[in-house]
Amino acid sequence: AQSVSQHNHHVILSEAASLELGCNYSYGGTVNLFWYVQYPGQHLQLLLKYFSGDPLVKGIKGFEAEFIKSKFSFNLRKPSVQWSDTAEYFCAVNPYNNAGNMLTFGGGTRLMVKP
């Protein structure tokens, strides 16, 4: 079964610092990749997704992610974080031929941005 690893469990940054959150997956075939964000007390929202094409994907709120197939990675980046980015971030993988469209999630990274 595939697995998704997010190695940074907690990250604390000051405003305007750059952000990079790691995500690695273990599935060997073609995959669809997602980053979701969960703001405090809210449900998950999609930040960005990768299906094919340009491996550098841009999402909402200035986030981007780069798919590196050779490293099985899909790291999330933002050049300058804001206090409002404080949230928990989840990477998720969906194998391309997954009939049920099921997602496998990483354990999450809790980001705190200090004003």
Added chain:
Amino acid sequence: DAGITQSPRHKVTETGTPVTLRCHQTENHRYMYWYRQDPGHGLRLIHYSYGVKDTDKGEVSDGYSVSRSKTEDFLLTLESATSSQTSVYFCAISEAAGGLYEQYFGPGTRLTVT
């Protein structure tokens, strides 16, 4: 926001009692999912449905059952709740299978089993 509601939003129950959580959607999406969220584990799939009366197990299905008698409703039942089922439960919907179709999540139900 996608039209997904979950009820109840919070519940405290005792070990051994049955519990049913409801997910209701107004989007007429074919696929519906139940996940549980626990610290350090992210979200893990419990069961999913690919149509009325069509369901299948996910990664952590033991102790849970589901039913879908209408397109808009997906019920999750804990037949005899245990403390290990204390968690936040999220419902999600998807228009179709295939990676082009993202999942939309409901607001969650916080369940505490004492």
